Amino acid sequence: MRSKVVLARLVRNRQARYGSIALLLLVLLAYVGPFFGQYEWTDKDFMAFLSPPSADHWWGTTTIGQDMYAITLRGMQKSIIIGLLTALIATTLAAIVGAFAGYFGGWVDRVLMWGVDLLLVLPSFLIIAIVSPRLKNASWLWFVVLLAVFAWMITSRVVRSMTLSLREREYVQAARYMGIPQWKIIFRHVVPNLSSLLIIDATLNVSGAVIGEAALSFFGFGIQPPDVSLGTLIAEGARNATGYPWLFVFPSGMLVALVLSINLIGDGLRDALDPGSNT
């Protein structure tokens, strides 16, 4: 019943509709767009270094003659997946760890929060720096996991403290008296009542992951040249943003569009889940 009602509300929600259409278009652009360009992302046009957007190179070229259109889209393919996946993993982890710690209390709480605090004080950058060379040849999906693992702790602390008050609510008590298993109560009554927070957290995590990945790539971990991501492109383009704006504008424009569409979907989802809003 709940999923049906929420889905119906989601479909009726205008923000969610526009957001999903935008995201769909972006995904289409990233994966289908390259077939329409004249250049492959691996091609280098030695006749045109740093040329501004033109009929030949729609979005201009880079210092080494790569076609901006081709490599931006190539970067986007990576970044969309990295962003969405990281956000999904980080927020889910935060919700589960925080809710379990808050709901059960006692030793479960102490062990989980000890883990959270440990991860918080460890310099995450250092860990990533140590681990990622070993992952060089592994799938880059490991990199997503790594990014996610360091992005959920603060949220999980917030989730925990909110759960502390939620678990005293009468409807949670009612569920307990009904004989519903504890873990089910957490997923059915606690987490949905945290959904506003979690959705905001997830949308923030998307942009955080894309940018964070760029920072790591800059130091030589993560996405390595010649492969690209939106993050690496933006980092590179930012240096020459005034002189050669197309290097910066297109990748960052794509990132903004991506984040905006995710935000719209997030807002729509939040409204659909929140019975208080009338959409």
Add this chain to the structure above:
Amino acid sequence: MSPILEVNDLTVTFPGGIQAVRGVSYQVSRGEVLGIVGESGSGKSVTSLAVMGLLPKNAVISGSVRLHGRELLGMDEDELVRVRGKAISMIFQDPLSAFTPVYTIGDQLAEAVRIHQKVGKDKAFKRAIELLDLVGIPHPTVRAKAFPHEFSGGMRQRAMIAMAIANDPDLLICDEPTTALDVTIQAQILDVLKTAQRETGAGIVMITHDLGVIAGMADRVLVMYAGRPVEEGRVDDIYYRPRMPYTMGLLASIPRVDGAEGPLVPIEGAPPSPKNLPPGCPFAPRCPMRIDACEQEEPPLVTIGDGRHVACIRSREIEHKNLSSTDVYPVPVIPPSDIQRVPREQRAKVLELDNLVRHYPLMKGAVFKRRVGTVHAVDGISFDIVEGETLALVGESGCGKTTTLQQIMQLEPPQDGRIVVLGKDSAKLDKASRKALRRDLQIVFQDPMAALDPRMPVGDIVAEPLRAHGQKNVSAKVVELLELVGLAAEHAERYPQHFSGGQRQRIGIARALALEPKVLVLDEPVSALDVSIQAGVINLLEELKNRLGLSYLFVAHDLAVVRHLADRVAVMYLGRIAEIGTVENVYDRPAHPYTQALLSAIPLPDPEMERTRKRIILEGDLPSPADPPSGCRFRTRCPKFARLSEHERRRCVEEEPVVIKLANAVDHGAACHYAEEIEVIPASDDLEEK
């Protein structure tokens, strides 16, 4: 005599076009008590806030408010404070908000005295002590040096009254002054208010939803509905000869401790939201006397007879034909139950408590917690419930009734004693059988909003217990349940917040009934609801019990509701049972001094009886359950103890009384060494048209 306060055509509109008050007029003279009654959202509190000038800036106020002939609306702030401060005082529901936590009560009282009177500090403090003495605070000299948080709720309310009368005001506005208090404390406070009025000769505006309180206090009554007065008149006229269907319904829908039998008469539906009022009479959607003309325009408040005003186009007809509420409202028929014909001894026991004990450690210290004592929340109580029976557990806050209920619901082994549900001892249950037993033992909570997950559609809420116990095709059952409690199938897709309080409680009941339990625990199921809605839920509970053969354990503090719903009643005091027996026995012939005080403290919605009634007023507050008195726990407040001889008292101090069956009763026991049955509620024979 010229009135102190004159309110004329007062309207208050909040941003967004919410008309909270739509034309209220009244006058109050010296020494007069005006009662304003209405349900939540009727605009009764907003009216008085507007009079006091305490509304937020964005509220648009029009009309006129005259104090001793001077217009208060539109007066500038400083002048208002000067004019109003001395002449009008206000008493709120929550006394804690009236005091600053960091100053002593005495200082704050002295301060209040000094603002409007030019007296020295010492003199002001002396006056503060006098005031505390006047409102009945024991040892006022010592207590004046205490801080607000060191006072109990009842004491704080007294201190607030002391503060309010510090400057001999001409008018006291009391906004639900006793709603948050227990009945015995409420009786004390109402007594103090009467004293205060006698001392100061002030007029009082008493705002409350409790028709019993008004009956005992007021000279005139103003009934409000949807932001407007719908009936006004002398208290006897309103109570005995109501001329407006809403007032009639309100009076017919309250359960009474003096035990008028038969089902309550509920008013259908809920009050309209101030955002979209119906075009005609605001009561029209719920009115059983509605005719087409009612919906055309809002009936004005017209004068009928001496000082009476009614806003209903059919009031003359009601007057003429002398209609009573039972003529106007359809009286619901509740089918009788078969099981009740079987004698109690032959029915199976569904719930049995044997000497149940629950103590909590009392901890102190933030970092290193150490145990400093034991809270005797429940200290050895026993009772049983048989099939098709309702046992009510009553008592004031802190008496342990909620703890008892939690102990039962948890189905865990108790600290001491036994809990037996449907023949199964809770100490001997394994996980699977505990879960199985939960099917038969369900609960309805007090606050219908808090008890329903706000993020779950109603259909899921009702289906949850079904799914938890492994039923697959639930949708048909959900519809059936919703219809059983008087809701519609299409309500399943909405969220709890789209429902009114009464409807939400019905959802809670539907959920509790989903697994077809045998025992239903009701934790104050109607205390959060408005009077007109309460009756419908009470009737529903009664009907369900009869139809489905349920047994109820009903926890409540409202003895009137208990009388209506319960077959037997157990009165609790400080974790022990003081008196237990059938409702008739306990209510008509209470034997324990506490029960007697409790029953006599309940205000009756009947002005005549209220005036002639003698109250047994208890001294002081409930002792802390961490340190109960030796021997009889009630002895510190027992009026009977005070009358006993030295020799007789020794027994109360040394020996703890146990519940003993009274000599000539079948089902009636009291825990008092000197129990004797007396009658404290005047017998009512004819309620209407006395």
